[in-house]
Structure formats: C-alpha cells, structure tokens
Amino acid sequence: MDARKPFRSPRPTIGLAYSAAVRNFIARHPGEVDHVEIPFELLRHDPAVLEIGEKLPIILHCASLSIAGTARCKGETIQQIKAFARHTRTPWIGEHLAFISANVSEAGPHPEEYAPGEPYNIGYTVSPVMNARTIARVVQALTAYARCFQVPLLIENSPLYFEAPGSTMAQSEFITSICRETGVGLLLDLAHLLITARRADLDPFAELDRLPLNSVVEVHISGVDEQDDGSWDDHAKPAPEIVHRLLDRVLERAAPRAVTLEYNWSSRFPEALLMDELGRVRASCGTCS
Amino acid sequence: MNAEPTFLVEEILARCLTDPPFLERLITNRDAALKAYPLDAQARADFVNTDMQRLRRFSGFIGKVQHNYLWDFFPATRRLLQHYRIEIDFFADYRAIQLSAQSPAQSQSDKIRRFADHLATFVAKTPSLTGLASALRYERACWELRQIAPTRRPRGRVGLRRAAGLAWSDFLKLVPKCDDPLRIEAFDCDPVALVADVLAGHFPPRDSAGDRLFVLRRHRDQLVQTSEIEELSALLLSSIDGCRTVRSIIAVTRRRALGTTPPRAFRAFFEQAADAHFIKLCGTPPCA
Numbered sequence: 001m002d003a004r005k006p007f008r009s010p011r012p013t014i015g016l017a018y019s020a021a022v023r024n025f026i027a028r029h030p031g032e033v034d035h036v037e038i039p040f041e042l043l044r045h046d047p048a049v050l051e052i053g054e055k056l057p058i059i060l061h062c063a064s065l066s067i068a069g070t071a072r073c074k075g076e077t078i079q080q081i082k083a084f085a086r087h088t089r090t091p092w093i094g095e096h097l098a099f100i101s102a103n104v105s106e107a108g109p110h111p112e113e114y115a116p117g118e119p120y121n122i123g124y125t126v127s128p129v130m131n132a133r134t135i136a137r138v139v140q141a142l143t144a145y146a147r148c149f150q151v152p153l154l155i156e157n158s159p160l161y162f163e164a165p166g167s168t169m170a171q172s173e174f175i176t177s178i179c180r181e182t183g184v185g186l187l188l189d190l191a192h193l194l195i196t197a198r199r200a201d202l203d204p205f206a207e208l209d210r211l212p213l214n215s216v217v218e219v220h221i222s223g224v225d226e227q228d229d230g231s232w233d234d235h236a237k238p239a240p241e242i243v244h245r246l247l248d249r250v251l252e253r254a255a256p257r258a259v260t261l262e263y264n265w266s267s268r269f270p271e272a273l274l275m276d277e278l279g280r281v282r283a284s285c286g287t288c289s
Numbered sequence: 290m291n292a293e294p295t296f297l298v299e300e301i302l303a304r305c306l307t308d309p310p311f312l313e314r315l316i317t318n319r320d321a322a323l324k325a326y327p328l329d330a331q332a333r334a335d336f337v338n339t340d341m342q343r344l345r346r347f348s349g350f351i352g353k354v355q356h357n358y359l360w361d362f363f364p365a366t367r368r369l370l371q372h373y374r375i376e377i378d379f380f381a382d383y384r385a386i387q388l389s390a391q392s393p394a395q396s397q398s399d400k401i402r403r404f405a406d407h408l409a410t411f412v413a414k415t416p417s418l419t420g421l422a423s424a425l426r427y428e429r430a431c432w433e434l435r436q437i438a439p440t441r442r443p444r445g446r447v448g449l450r451r452a453a454g455l456a457w458s459d460f461l462k463l464v465p466k467c468d469d470p471l472r473i474e475a476f477d478c479d480p481v482a483l484v485a486d487v488l489a490g491h492f493p494p495r496d497s498a499g500d501r502l503f504v505l506r507r508h509r510d511q512l513v514q515t516s517e518i519e520e521l522s523a524l525l526l527s528s529i530d531g532c533r534t535v536r537s538i539i540a541v542t543r544r545r546a547l548g549t550t551p552p553r554a555f556r557a558f559f560e561q562a563a564d565a566h567f568i569k570l571c572g573t574p575p576c577a
Contacts, residue, residue, distance in 0.1 A: 069299060070293075070295060070296045070299050070300075071299075099299055099303075101303065102296075102299040102300045102302070102303035102304075103296070103300060104300065104304075105296070105297065105300055105326075119303075120300070120303035120304055120306075120307045120308075121307065122303055122306045122307055122351070123307075123351065123355060124306075124351040124354065124355070126302065126303075126306065128295075128299065129295045129298050129299065131295070133293070133295050134295060137295075161343065161346075161347045161350070162339065162340055162343045162344055162347060163339070164298060164299075164302060165298050165302075165332060165335030165336050165338070165339050166294055166295060166298045166331075166332055166335050227374065227377065228374065229343065229346065232350055232377070233354075236357075236360075265354070265357045266357070266360060267361050268360070268361075268364060
C-alpha cells in the first residue's frame with residue numbers, strides 16, 4: 001500500500017497528533033482516524049512508536065531544524081530526519097517557522113553556561129525576528145532542505161507571544177514572502193494564528209485572509225488557554241468555537257490535504273470529547289468543496 | 290564573533306529562555322545585562338521596548354509544557370494551579386530550578402520530587418490558595434506510594450481466627466507486618482473528597498476543619514486506599530516495622546502516650562487492623 005495515497009484524496013484526511021493516549025484511542029476505535037502525526041523528536045527517543053505505522057499513515061512533524069534560526073541544525077540530526085521520513089513514507093515534513101537554538105557568541109558573557117561549547121538549546125520553538133534578513137536566511141535554508149529531503153517541507157506558523165526585537169513586519173507578511181519566494185507549503189496552525197492575532201488585538205479572520213491560503217497543505221487544530229495577559233497554546237483542551245470557525249473559513253478558501261487535531265498533552269483528554277472533535281472536523285471537511 | 294543584529298538578538302532571546310538569572314538581570318538592569326553584547330543602537334533600543342515580563346512568562350510557559358508528564362500524577366494540583374491562575378507564573382518562578390546546572394535532576398522521579406518540593410514551598414508562602422497544599426501533599430503521597438517496589442508477602446502469617454484464640458502471652462510474640470506500603474499523613478480536610486471535588490470542577494475547595502489523620506495504603510493493583518484513623522491507631526501503625534513484636538510495639542506506644550492504658554487494651558487494635566487487611570500477624574513458634 002502506498003502510505004501517501006490517502007493524502008491524494010480530494011478531501012482532507014483527518015488525523016491526530018501522537019501520544020500514548022492517542023495510540024490507545026486508535027486501537028479502540030479503528031476507522032475513526034485517517035492518519036497520525038508523529039514528532040521526529042519522539043521517534044528519535046522511542047523508535048518503537050513507529051509500530052503505529054502498520055495501522056495508519058504517518059505524517060512526520062519536526063521541531064529540530066530551526067529553519068528561521070541563525071544556528072544551523074546538526075548534520076547528524078538532518079540525516080536522522082531523512083531516515084525517519086523514508087521509513088515512515090511521510091508525504092511531507094511539517095516544521096515550525098521558528099528557531100529552537102542559538103549560537104553562543106564568544107563576546108557574550110556566559111557565567112551560568114548550562115552546556116559549555118554547545119549552542120543555547122531552548123527546547124521549544126520560538127518565533128524569530130521577522131525582517132528581510134531572516135526571510136533571506138529561511139529561503140536559503142528551505143532551498144537547501146528541498147535538495148536534502150525526498151519529500152516537501154512545510155512551514156508552520158508559530159504563535160507570537162512577544163515581538164522579537166528587530167522585527168519589521170507582521171507575521172502574515174513574513175510568511176507570505178517566504179511562501180512566495182520558495183513555493184513552500186504551509187502548515188497552518190489555527191490556534192497559533194488565534195494567539196498571534198489576539199496578542200496584537202487583530203481580527204483573526206482578517207489575519208487568516210492575509211495568509212497565502214493557496215499554500216495550505218495541512219491544518220492543525222488545538223486548544224487555547226486564556227490568561228489575563230493573553231492566549232497560550234494548549235493541546236490539553238479542545239479547540240474553542242472560533243478555531244472551528246477559522247477552519248471552516250480555511251476550507252472555503254483552500255484545499256488542505258490533511259487536518260490534524262493536536263490533543264496530545266494530556267492522557268486525560270476525554271475520549272468522548274475526542275470523538276466529538278473528530279466528528280465535528282470530519283463534518284466540516286465533508287462539506288468543503 | 291558575529292555582530293549581525295539578528296544573530297545577537299536570537300542569542301540574547303535564547304539565553305533569556307535558558308538562563309533565568311540572566312533574564313532576571315535583564316529585567317532589573319537592562320543596560321548592565323546587555324553591556325557585553327555589541328548591539329547597535331537600534332537593536333539596543335528594540336530591547337528597551339521589549340516586554341521582558343512577557344518573555345519571563347513565555348519562559349514559564351515553556352517550563353509548563355516541558356512538565357506535561359506531571360499531570361498524570363497531580364491532576365487536582367494542576368486544576369488548582371489553573372483555577373488560581375498561577376500555573377505559568379509558578380513555572381516562571383520554577384524555571385531557575387528546572388534549568389539549574391548545579392542540581393540537575395536526572396530521572397523523571399527526581400524531577401517530580403523537585404517540582405513537588407518547590408511547589409510546596411511556593412504554596413506555603415501563599416495561604417490564600419485554599420486546598421492546593423493538601424491536594425499536592427495527597428497526590429505526592431499517592432505517587433510516592435506507587436514508586437515503592439512490591440515486596441514478597443510475609444510468610445508464616447497467622448489466621449485471624451487463630452490469632453484471636455491465642456493466649457495473651459502468645460499474642461504478644463506475634464510480629465505485625467504490612468502487606469502493602471502504607472503512609473500516615475495529617476490533612477486539614479478529607480483529601481479524597483478534596484481531590485474529587487476539584488476534579489469535578491467544584492471550586493473553591495472545602496474549608497479546613499482541623500488536623501485529621503489518614504492512612505494511605507497502596508494495593509497491588511496500584512490503587513491507593515485512603516482511610517481516616519484515630520491518633521492511637523496512627524501511633525501504633527507507625528511503630529510497625531515488620532520486625533517488632535506486638536509486645537515491643539505496645540511498649541513503644543505506651544512510652545510515647547497512653548502510659549496508663551493496660552497492654553491488653555491494645556489487642557483489639559491489632560485484630561481490627563488485621564481484619565481490615567492493613568497488617569498481617571506473623572508468628573514464630575508456637576504460631577508458625
């Protein structure tokens with residue numbers, strides 16, 4: 001069986017981001033899920049997770065390439081991603097438009113250095129400085145990775161929790177420029193979009209319309225944690241109503257090949273709720289043109 | 290060295306998110322913290338306009354996400370952190386400990402203990418967080434009980450009927466042993482009801498009603514049974530170490546309290562504890 005075949009369907013496949021609870025859910029409810037998305041970082045830590053590929057097609061997700069960063073990803077890591085991409089037969093690799101590490105300059109003071117000789121490893125993807133210099137660097141990185149990987153790389157919009165100093169443009173402009181210059185596909189995370197829009201007090205639907213929706217290949221759905229100072233990503237909560245309405249808008253204007261529900265931060269995410277969410281997304285996708 | 294502004298900005302941001310003392314210095318004295326970085330005037334001005342408290346909260350958010358594994362063991366604690374809207378602030382505060390090079394936590398168990406220690410200290414400083422200290426302590430006790438490796442069942446146990454029929458002098462020679470790991474903890478409320486209320490979304494948790502003693506017992510299936518007990522029972526149970534005889538346990542207890550209570554008055558406790566399967570009465574001859 002060609003593992004990529006389901007992704008060629010005219011309607012998007014509906015999948016879940018992997019977790020141990022999701023693995024159990026898939027085993028108990030065969031047929032409810034079309035694909036499973038697995039982070040490369042988890043596979044590197046626990047290759048046994050690949051077993052789920054016997055049941056469902058896998059989409060490889062990644063947070064290690066640091067494509068918007070100044071520090072380059074290690075060659076060894078790139079080779080591992082390549083190997084997992086080949087092994088999983090993923091149709092694409094979704095990667096955050098972000099940086100996860102940064103070089104330690106010799107000029108900088110570093111009395112509390114955590115890992116001497118190593119770059120700062122944040123352990124979480126961070127939205128980069130959004131300016132022309134970063135665009136040039138991302139274009140260069142994407143061009144190099146296009147030669148390196150046998151499947152396309154998608155870029156995922158990051159949640160913008162704070163504006164990096166030196167940024168000169170809005171995220172929509174930043175992403176549009178990169179998509180236009182490279183033709184790269186977009187992994188549109190609707191919770192991230194909502195977080196970014198709310199932080200800047202912008203209308204999320206208007207921000208959605210500013211993105212290059214014809215580049216959208218995959219959509220992420222997840223929850224949002226509302227705090228006094230803004231919204232925060234939360235994969236332990238169901239998507240708020242507005243995220244579903246944003247999905248409906250995407251489906252009116254774009255033809256994503258996959259929608260992935262990221263409910264992978266809590267083993268206590270209620271199964272009945274997961275079923276409801278899958279049903280709701282499937283119904284939305286079923287009515288799209 | 291590369292003084293290209295974006296390189297330095299990313300480096301400083303990355304350092305803020307991995308080096309909490311540096312971030313604190315940046316918050317309190319931005320110019321001094323940035324002094325060694327060859328930023329141009331524009332980049333320096335951009336940092337002055339950056340919301341560093343927001344960056345600190347983002348660092349806390351990263352710490353929170355990196356601790357997602359905790360919530361399988363501390364679900365009510367987490368719900369209360371969310372209820373009091375202090376989850377991100379707590380993790381922002383905890384970040385310096387999480388990333389400390391001086392005391393790195395090696396295993397997940399180390400990390401859980403370190404988290405629970407720090408949260409207990411944090412909560413102790415904030416008495417308005419009703420229920421959080423008890424939920425944390427109860428869930429921690431349950432988690433610690435589940436970490437204890439199962440032991441072999443004690444051999445040479447004496448049937449209840451047989452123990453009841455033993456002469457007092459033979460009963461005193463019995464050795465009470467706990468089949469399953471036990472913990473005795475004091476709470477100012479019923480912790481089982483507290484956790485159930487919190488998980489059902491009933492806030493604020495119930496008011497405290499003085500110190501009450503509970504025995505927590507981990508069964509072989511990892512379930513933790515929690516029962517309220519009297520002070521004397523707690524004293525007796527806490528003296529059972531699997532080696533002491535009934536005689537020795539009574540003597541210890543009488544030295545610590547109830548010195549005027551006749552030894553035979555304690556027999557009912559041992560029989561009832563054995564009846565409730567908290568302990569097994571093991572014997573040497575003539576019981577064996």
